[in-house]
Structures are given as C-alpha cells and as structure tokens.
Amino acid sequence: MAHRATLTQVAQRAGVSIASASRALNGLVASPATVDKVRRAADDLGYVPDASARALKMGATGQITFAVDDIGNPVYVEMMTGVQEVVAASGFRLQVTATGGTRDVADVLDLLRSMRRGYADGLVLSPLRVTAELVAEIAATPIPVVVIGRLPDGAGVDTVMTDSARGVALAVEHLHAQGRRRIAFLNGPGDTTPGAARRRGFDDAVAHLDVVASTHEAADFTMAAGREAAHRILTAAGRPVDAIVAANDLLAIGALHAAHDLGLDVPGRLAVTGVDDTSLAEIVHPPLTSVSLDSRRRGQLAAELLTRRIEDPTRAPQVLSVPPLLHVRGSSAPTPQAGNR
Amino acid sequence: MAHRATLTQVAQRAGVSIASASRALNGLVASPATVDKVRRAADDLGYVPDASARALKMGATGQITFAVDDIGNPVYVEMMTGVQEVVAASGFRLQVTATGGTRDVADVLDLLRSMRRGYADGLVLSPLRVTAELVAEIAATPIPVVVIGRLPDGAGVDTVMTDSARGVALAVEHLHAQGRRRIAFLNGPGDTTPGAARRRGFDDAVAHLDVVASTHEAADFTMAAGREAAHRILTAAGRPVDAIVAANDLLAIGALHAAHDLGLDVPGRLAVTGVDDTSLAEIVHPPLTSVSLDSRRRGQLAAELLTRRIEDPTRAPQVLSVPPLLHVRGSSAPTPQAGNR
DNA sequence: CTGAAAGCGCTAACAG
DNA sequence: CTGTTAGCGCTTTCAG
Numbered sequence: 001m002a003h004r005a006t007l008t009q010v011a012q013r014a015g016v017s018i019a020s021a022s023r024a025l026n027g028l029v030a031s032p033a034t035v036d037k038v039r040r041a042a043d044d045l046g047y048v049p050d051a052s053a054r055a056l057k058m059g060a061t062g063q064i065t066f067a068v069d070d071i072g073n074p075v076y077v078e079m080m081t082g083v084q085e086v087v088a089a090s091g092f093r094l095q096v097t098a099t100g101g102t103r104d105v106a107d108v109l110d111l112l113r114s115m116r117r118g119y120a121d122g123l124v125l126s127p128l129r130v131t132a133e134l135v136a137e138i139a140a141t142p143i144p145v146v147v148i149g150r151l152p153d154g155a156g157v158d159t160v161m162t163d164s165a166r167g168v169a170l171a172v173e174h175l176h177a178q179g180r181r182r183i184a185f186l187n188g189p190g191d192t193t194p195g196a197a198r199r200r201g202f203d204d205a206v207a208h209l210d211v212v213a214s215t216h217e218a219a220d221f222t223m224a225a226g227r228e229a230a231h232r233i234l235t236a237a238g239r240p241v242d243a244i245v246a247a248n249d250l251l252a253i254g255a256l257h258a259a260h261d262l263g264l265d266v267p268g269r270l271a272v273t274g275v276d277d278t279s280l281a282e283i284v285h286p287p288l289t290s291v292s293l294d295s296r297r298r299g300q301l302a303a304e305l306l307t308r309r310i311e312d313p314t315r316a317p318q319v320l321s322v323p324p325l326l327h328v329r330g331s332s333a334p335t336p337q338a339g340n341r
Numbered sequence: 342m343a344h345r346a347t348l349t350q351v352a353q354r355a356g357v358s359i360a361s362a363s364r365a366l367n368g369l370v371a372s373p374a375t376v377d378k379v380r381r382a383a384d385d386l387g388y389v390p391d392a393s394a395r396a397l398k399m400g401a402t403g404q405i406t407f408a409v410d411d412i413g414n415p416v417y418v419e420m421m422t423g424v425q426e427v428v429a430a431s432g433f434r435l436q437v438t439a440t441g442g443t444r445d446v447a448d449v450l451d452l453l454r455s456m457r458r459g460y461a462d463g464l465v466l467s468p469l470r471v472t473a474e475l476v477a478e479i480a481a482t483p484i485p486v487v488v489i490g491r492l493p494d495g496a497g498v499d500t501v502m503t504d505s506a507r508g509v510a511l512a513v514e515h516l517h518a519q520g521r522r523r524i525a526f527l528n529g530p531g532d533t534t535p536g537a538a539r540r541r542g543f544d545d546a547v548a549h550l551d552v553v554a555s556t557h558e559a560a561d562f563t564m565a566a567g568r569e570a571a572h573r574i575l576t577a578a579g580r581p582v583d584a585i586v587a588a589n590d591l592l593a594i595g596a597l598h599a600a601h602d603l604g605l606d607v608p609g610r611l612a613v614t615g616v617d618d619t620s621l622a623e624i625v626h627p628p629l630t631s632v633s634l635d636s637r638r639r640g641q642l643a644a645e646l647l648t649r650r651i652e653d654p655t656r657a658p659q660v661l662s663v664p665p666l667l668h669v670r671g672s673s674a675p676t677p678q679a680g681n682r
Numbered sequence: 683c684t685g686a687a688a689g690c691g692c693t694a695a696c697a698g
Numbered sequence: 699c700t701g702t703t704a705g706c707g708c709t710t711t712c713a714g
Contacts, residue, residue: 004457004483006707017685022709031683046481051458052396053707056690061393063460065436071421072620077413084439093455095406095436098425114434116345117392119404140387142345223624253624260626279413283564283594285601285626347691358701363693372699394691397706688711697702 005045014041025049055118064092064306065120067111069128071098073221073250074278075295076126079148082299083124090307095120105129112137112145122306124148124299128192144309146302150193158305159319160298164194164275165201167291167324171245171273172205174289174326178334180243180271182212184233186255187247188221198247198275214241218251226254227261234262234270242270243332249274253284256331271332277325286330294322346386355382366390396459405433405647406461408452410469412439414562414591415619416636417467420489423640424465431648436461446470453478453486463647465489465640469533485650487643491534499646500660501639505535505616506542508632508665512586512614513546515630515667519675521584521612523553525574527596528588529562539588539616555582559592567595568602575603575611583611584673590615594625597672612673618666627671635663 011021014037024030024038041047055061064087068076080096087094099107108127112134115123123141126148127134135155138145146158168185175183185202188195199215206213216233218225226246233241233255246252252274256266264270266286274281277292301320309315352362355378365371365379382388396402405428409417421437428435440448449468453475456464464482467489468475476496479486487499509526516524526543529536540556547554557574559566567587574582574596587593593615597607605611607627615622618633642661650656 004459007709008707018708019686019710020684023684026709028710029683034683046457048454048457050397050707051460052393052402053690054709055393056391056397056692056706057708057710059690072415072418074413080412080439093438093460095438097434097436098421113389116387116389118345119392119434257624280621280624283598283621283625348693349691359691360693360702361700364700367693369694370699375699391691394706395693397690397708398692398694400706683714685714686712688709690708692706693704695702695704698700 004050005042005047007047007049010038010041010045010047013045014038060121061119062092063095063120064122064124064303065095065097065115066124067097067099067108068126069099069108070221071096074280075248075276075293078278078295079126079299079302082296082301083303084299086300086303086307090303092121092307105131105134108134109137112141115141115143118142122146122310124302124306128194130193144306144313146306146309148298148302150197156317158302158309158317160302160305160322161319162293162298162322163324164197164291164293165204167275167293167326168198168201168245168247169205170324170326171275171289171291172202172209172211174328175243175245175271175273175332176209176211178271178332181210182239182241183214183243183245184241185213185215185245185247186226186229186233186251187215187217188225188251189219190217192221194221195247202245212239218254221248221250223250223254223257226251227257228254230255230258231261234258234264240269244270244272246272246274249276249278249280249288249290252288252290252331253280256284256286256288266331267333273332277327281327281329284331286333289329289332290327292325292327294325298322345391346383346388348388348390351379351382351386351388354386355379401462402460403433404436404461405463405465405644406436406438406456407465408438408440408449409467410440410449411562412437415621416589416617416634419619419636420467420640420643423637423642424644425640427641427644427648431644433462433648446472446475449475450478453482456482456484459483463487463651465643465647469535471534485647485654487647487650489639489643491538497658499643499650499658501643501646501663502660503634503639503663504665505538505632505634506545508616508634508667509539509542509586509588510546511665511667512616512630512632513543513550513552515669516584516586516612516614516673517550517552519612519673522551523580523582524555524584524586525582526554526556526586526588527567527570527574527592528556528558529566529592530560531558533562535562536588543586553580559595562589562591564591564595564598567592568598569595571596571599572602575599575605581610585611585613587613587615590617590619590621590629590631593629593631593672594621597625597627597629607672608674614673618668622668622670625672627674630670630673631668633666633668635666639663 218229559570
C-alpha cells in the first residue's frame, strides 16, 4: 500500500496550472516544454488518474460488465473469453459479476438495479429465465444492455441468440440416422429459456421420425441433477431407451455416469449427446457427442453490439443469431457391437 | 435505457434542500415528515445514487477485485465462490478480472498498475509466478492486496497459502503404501510458484522411500499439455512407471487420457493422482484421486484478511495456511488385478 | 498556448 | 432538525 498523487500535486511540481497538466497528460494542446515538465512530474510522483473522478466528470467509466448466472459452467467461461476479446480491443475493462445466488431471477434484477448506479458503461447479460419484470428492468437500465439468449419479440434490446431448438433436432436426427429408435430427452428446468427452446426442438424433431420418445426434467442444469434423472430414465419399467439427448453437457455427463453406475455400455447399449460442446465433452470417456452453440462467438457478437451501441445509442436494436453445429464423438457411435455387455 | 435522476432533482421534488435529501436517504438525522417526502420523491424519479460521485466523495468504491490468471481452471472458480461469500456479507460488490492473457506476469503488473486508479477498495490476487517486480508493484498499490499463494519471506503482505509440497507428498506416500514403486512426477512449468513447491514436495517425499522416481514438466498446467507429456512418460524406454503423480487435476486428466490412448488400464497398470480436487476429479473415469487444497476456504480466508485490513490498514500482515487433504478415488486403487491386460 | 474557474453528483461540516 | 457551503479529483469551457 502506498499513497496516491493527485493532478494538483503534479501541476504544482511541474510549476504549471492544473489545467495545463491535464492537457499535457491527455495529449491535448500543450507546448513540448510543458508536456515534458508535466510528464516528468507525473512519473516522479507515480501519478495515476483517479477513476472515480474521471468517471464523474466524463459520465463514463470505461468499464463493461458481464453478468453470468453460473460461473461454474464452462459455457460462460467461453462466452466471457469472447466478450473480453472484443471489449479489450475497444479499450474497455471487463468486469464479471456472478448473479448466480440461489435467488435466481431476483439476483439478476438486483444486479440490473445496481447497474443504475453507473458502475459500468454497458452490460452483457445471459439470463437463464426471462420474465416480464426482467424485460422491464432492462428497459429501465440507463446503460446499454445486450442479452445473450432470447427475449420476447419487440423487446427492443440488442440480442445474440442461437437456434438451440435446431441444435437439439440435429442431435435427434443424428441418433436416428445411427439406428436409435427409443430416445429420451433429458432436459433441465422447462421454465428456463434454454429449457423451453430445447424441449421444443426435441418435440419437433421426433414428431416426424419413427422413434419412441419421452421427455424428462432434471432439477437444474447440473451433472448431479442429470445423473439422478438419468437413473430414473434408465431404470424405468418397459423397453429400455437406446439414446439420451441431454439439454446440455453437464446433464449429458450426469447421464454418462448413470449409465456407468448401471453397467450400461456407451455407446453400445446407450448413446448420449449433449449441448454446448464445452471443454468437458472431451475430458469424459467416451468423449461426448455434443451440439456446439459457439459460446465464444456469441460473446464476441454481444460485445460488438454493445460497443457499437455505446458509440451510437440511437441505432436500431439488432438481433443476431449463431447456428448450431453437431460434433460427433464416441458417445454416439453407431452401435459397434450391438447388444453387447 | 432510461435516464438517471440526481439528488438535486429529488430534493427539488420533495421541496427540501439537497443536504436534507441526502440525510433522509442515508438514514441520518431527519424528521419523519422529511424522510417520507424524500423517499416518495426518490421512488417517483427512480433515483439511485451515482457510484462514481459517491466513490469520489467517500474515497471508497465498495468494490473488491479478484484477479485470476486462468478463469478456465475450476480452482479459481471455487476460490471465487469463497471470496464472494465473505465479500458480499461485508457489503462489498465483487468484480472478477481475468489477467490470463498470454503475457502472464506482464498482465498482472498491468492490472496492479490499473488498480492504482482506484477501481476498487481491495484486491485478491492469485498469481502463478512471483517476481521481485510483482512484489514491488504490490507494495506500490494504494489499496490493500491479499495474495493467495506464496510470497518471499518478509514481503509484508497478507497471504493465504497452502502446503502444496506436503500435498504432493501425501499423494506419493499413498501410492507407495498401495505398492507403487516406479513413480513419475508430472509437473507444470517449474518456474511457477506452485510448480516449484510441488516439485519440492515430490523430491522430499521420494527421497526417503524405496521408489524409482522421475520428474517431467508439461508446457503449462492444462490437460492438453498433460496428455502430451504423459505420452512421453508412458512410452519411454526402460521399465514402465506404475504411477503418475500430477501437479494438478488438469494434468492428471491429461495423463488419464494418455493412458487410455495407450490402452493402459487405470488403476490396474497405472495409478494417477492429481492436485486441487476440483469438480473435474469426479466427472472423469475412473474418478481421480486428488489432493484437496481447499480453494474455496482459501478464498474465504483471503477475503476475510482483506476486509479486516480495509477496516484497519495498520494491522500487522498475516499469513494463513490451509492444510492439504488427500481424497482417494478409483484412479489409485490398490492394483486390483495386478498385471492385467 | 496557458490559467482561472465552473461543475460532474454527492456527503459532511458548519451555522442556524 | 434543516439549509448553506465547501470540496472529493478531474476535464473543459472561456478569457487572456
């Protein structure tokens, strides 16, 4: 810990007015001699401009906030990477806030309200649940907000979405092509935005396919919840399923564990697919087939929308979309030695 | 996006002076009637105090920064959880900054310099590499800094450490007790603080044990680097190793993959252990034996040191330590069917 | 090119 | 209990 020098002290030491010192340091009009004196004084004193004072004066903080629900999910880490790349290039600092207490929607609302205090010049938000209250709160936020996810039509907010319904459909069609005919959908909470979209994708996909389909909900989008729900799916009475389509990688990995617990060979007896294509897909065994929603790209796009809107607050809100892409890996191989075990 | 009301406007609407408005809102002396009027006016206007103005006036931001090198590593996510718990309870907001560009030390130095601008009231830092420059920069930082890691003696900085050398020794002793006698140490970069400490732990442990030991360095503390280095270890000429002690979980999982690539049964032919006991340890198969360094606890302790120092900047610097704890899982089971395959 | 002065929004003496 | 006033550190007119 050390002390902080103020511009006044720098000016004094340089023997110029505080205004000249400011100009010299900011590269505005100033004679070379002044610039030199001031620079030297600033160096000597270890002067660094105060962020609060500057923010107060300028009405801008130079910071951008990225708010995530569950920082333990690699999806958000990837998004953050994308956001950071763009944001840093535009000269902003990125700060990350985890909203993910247990209070969920309430936490996000609190965050939005606190953003009104002017901590940052812009906000990237990826909410799990979208309520009317949330949309209203976004509208009432005095700084630009970009949402990664899906908002009601006409919300008038810059948005980056992805067609996760189509993504789930890709997984289903792939499994069908591999000969799977008894497919279970392992969803997270259906009242979340991704939960609803993915369910829709599953329903649509199985509607015009000759498969026996069922849908199940885990308590949340975590591995533990997925494992538990998958246990129920795999031990249910009747003919066993030969594929589980999970709504995200964490749930899928839970399913992989449940299969292992029950001695079911994957992919021999059961195929499993995830969504998000996180780094976890490659660390499990067998490697997980997963639908990439390109989180990093979504982060980049969101940050671009945000910086553009900060520059020009009047531009029309824009909605961008990133297409899903299926990555086939070992967990859904075409039943190599069918009926094994 | 909406507009922001100022205290002056609230005071005007309530028909009182700006000072009274401030007092009423902050719960200082004010007549009930005034409080009521001001509250109502503030609500009507959607008034929220401006963070920059308040920070400038008070000389404090109410924010705490947690700086991490690699936000993709679950260790830091857990630390963050711990920090957040304590920091929120003390009424601070937490902001996370990822320093982990490719420039490493330089990034951390930049961050420290930028902290001088007064973005936050305190900083929790977990640096991978500690240089004299870093220590100097910490000393020059005008806000309290707490380091999670290890600093040179007498650095005079609040620190939370863990005995990771002892942690590695625990792993080695465990493997020895299981009958493993040819043990390879899979380290990350040896010039990092954890790298150096863990290596020391390994060397000390094997010194008084009847084992054949070897040490290897991966390019960094990632799974990919671990896999690559483990490949080399496992395909080297001479008698094969029967255990790999990895310096963290990511490296250990890389080793697990390498073993799988080579068709080596774990734990039958090869035992593998990690360090950090992250959530990944339980998602891989076989589950990974790992030494817990209780990242969350370290985060909590660091945050406690920090809030205490913010309250009382004069207190003597303190060094806290969290003991390592071995979690035995499937990856190091006692050679169940020795000499299989 | 430079200095004096105003003021961003807020809190905290200080008088009344 | 309340209003007036002085700044926190900085940028930016506005005159010189």
